[in-house]
Amino acid sequence: MNLELRLESVHEGILASGTVVVDVAGECGRCLDPLDYEMDVHIQELYYFETPAFAGEDDEDELYLVDDDVIDLEPVLRNAVVSALPFQPVCREDCSGLCVECGARLDDEPDHHHEIIDPRWAALKQLK
Ligand SMILES: [Zn+2]
Ligand SMILES: [Zn+2]
DSSP states (O other): OEEEEEEEEOSSEEEEEEEEEEEEEEEOTTTOOEEEEEEEEEEEEEEESSOOTTOOGGGGGGOEEOBTTBOOOHHHHHHHHHHHSOSSOOSSTTOOOBOTTTOOBTTTOTTOOOOOOOTTTHHHHHHO
């Protein structure tokens, strides 16, 4: 991860904003080809000096505090990056995926198909 962050002192705390550049590695959800690309994620989070008065019990997990003059970026980065990742990554929007019969990669073999014999006619084929 590469971070370019700006930390600003504001009345309630420290405002952290900037860009995270992450290397994404995985595989295409359709054809299983490896994926490897860079993704930019923008973050902006206010770290409060103290729990603000408006915060209820339920909000406390979602608020970030400055703790002993230190801010913890990890949960903020993790949330931002994980929610920016595609739910089903693909190598190309129109990736055709794999043949369900034999697993051939359909983008490599555009004419790929199988003779599918209707099982009700299969017996007739043997008569030929
Ligand atoms: Zn693919
Ligand atoms: Zn096939």
